[in-house]
Amino acid sequence: xxxxxxxxxxxxxxxxxxxxxxxxxxxxxxxxxxxxxxxxxxxxxxxxxxxxxxxxxxxxxxxxxxxxxxxxxxxxxxxxxxxxxxxxxxxxxxxxxxxxxxxxxxxxxxxxxxxxxxxxxxxxxxxxxxxxxxxxxxxxxxxxxxxxxxxxxxxxxxxxxxxxxxxxxxxxxxxxxxxxxxxxxx
Numbered sequence: 001x002x003x004x005x006x007x008x009x010x011x012x013x014x015x016x017x018x019x020x021x022x023x024x025x026x027x028x029x030x031x032x033x034x035x036x037x038x039x040x041x042x043x044x045x046x047x048x049x050x051x052x053x054x055x056x057x058x059x060x061x062x063x064x065x066x067x068x069x070x071x072x073x074x075x076x077x078x079x080x081x082x083x084x085x086x087x088x089x090x091x092x093x094x095x096x097x098x099x100x101x102x103x104x105x106x107x108x109x110x111x112x113x114x115x116x117x118x119x120x121x122x123x124x125x126x127x128x129x130x131x132x133x134x135x136x137x138x139x140x141x142x143x144x145x146x147x148x149x150x151x152x153x154x155x156x157x158x159x160x161x162x163x164x165x166x167x168x169x170x171x172x173x174x175x176x177x178x179x180x181x182x183x184x185x186x
Contacts, residue, residue: 001026001027001028001077001171001173002027002028002029002030002075002076002077003023003027003028003029003030003076003077003078003079003080003171004029004030004031004032004069004076004078004079004080004104004108005019005020005023005029005030005031005032005056005079005080005082006032006033006034006079006080006081006082006084006088006101006104006105007031007032007033007034007037007041007081007082007083008034008036008037008081008083008084008085008087008088008101009034009035009036009037009039009040009085009087010037010040010083010084010085010086010119010120010121011040011044011083011120012044012082012083012118012120012145013037013040013041013044013045013083014044014045014156014160015082015083015118015120015145015160015163015164016033016037016080016082016083017041017045017047017052017055018157018160018161018164019080019082019164019167019168020052020055020056021055022161022164022168022175022179023168023173024055024056026173026175027173028057028058029055029056029057029058030056030057030058030059030060030069030076030104031052031053031055031056031058031059031060032059032060032061032062032069032099032100032101032104033049033052033062034062034085034088034099034101035062036085060100061100062099062100062101063099063100064100065097065099065100065103067100069100069103069104069107070100070103070104070107071107072107072110072111076113077113077114077171078108078113078114078115078116078171079104079105079108079113079114079115079116080115080116080118080167081101081105081115081116081117081118082116082118082163082164082167083118083119083120083145084117084118084119084120085120085121086119086121086128086131088101088102088105089117089119089128089131089132089135090127090131092105092106092109092117092131092135092140093130093131093132093134093135093138094131094134105117105140108139108140109135109138109139109140112139114141114170114171115135115139115140115141116140116141116143116167116170116171117135117140117141117142117143118143118144118145118163118167119132119142119144119145120145141170143163143166143167143170145163146163147159147160147162147163148162148183150181150183151180151181151182151183152181158180161179161180162180164179165179165180
């Protein structure tokens with residue numbers, strides 16, 4: 001399995017970081033971190049960028065539109081943008097690829113690959129909602145960072161893991177069942 005992981009400058013960068021941790025032993029990952037996300041990582045976490053880069057199989061600069069991920073001829077299974085800022089969502093919805101993250105998303109949509117977008121904004125404006133409808137109609141899967149509580153989460157990480165597992169379910173990636181308790185299981 002080959003998955004692009006885009007981390008953008010919205011609150012909740014821990015979703016992308018945790019996704020990389022879970023995928024590190026089970027998939028080949030292509031990491032792209034926006035400049036805004038780098039600032040948010042420093043504010044919201046204790047991770048150093050080098051630690052996050054080490055979790056990925058490959059790392060690309062978000063400004064490198066000549067990177068292999070920009071071409072539909074390069075084979076990968078899809079992308080997960082976690083979290084997805086409203087700026088990035090707007091770029092994807094408009095088909096404007098000014099960054100490698102938006103270009104990789106565009107490649108997923110045009111090639112019929114899976115694209116999971118984990119938006120992180122509240123409240124949502126009508127523009128946000130319209131952009132979400134546009135990307136959904138284009139084939140993306142929207143997975144808002146809204147964890148369930150039936151699994152009785154005890155920590156923030158438990159809630160983050162719920163969203164990470166839901167994103168990986170889209171790709172058919174089965175992860176350690178200890179990460180979350182699924183509905184109806186004991």
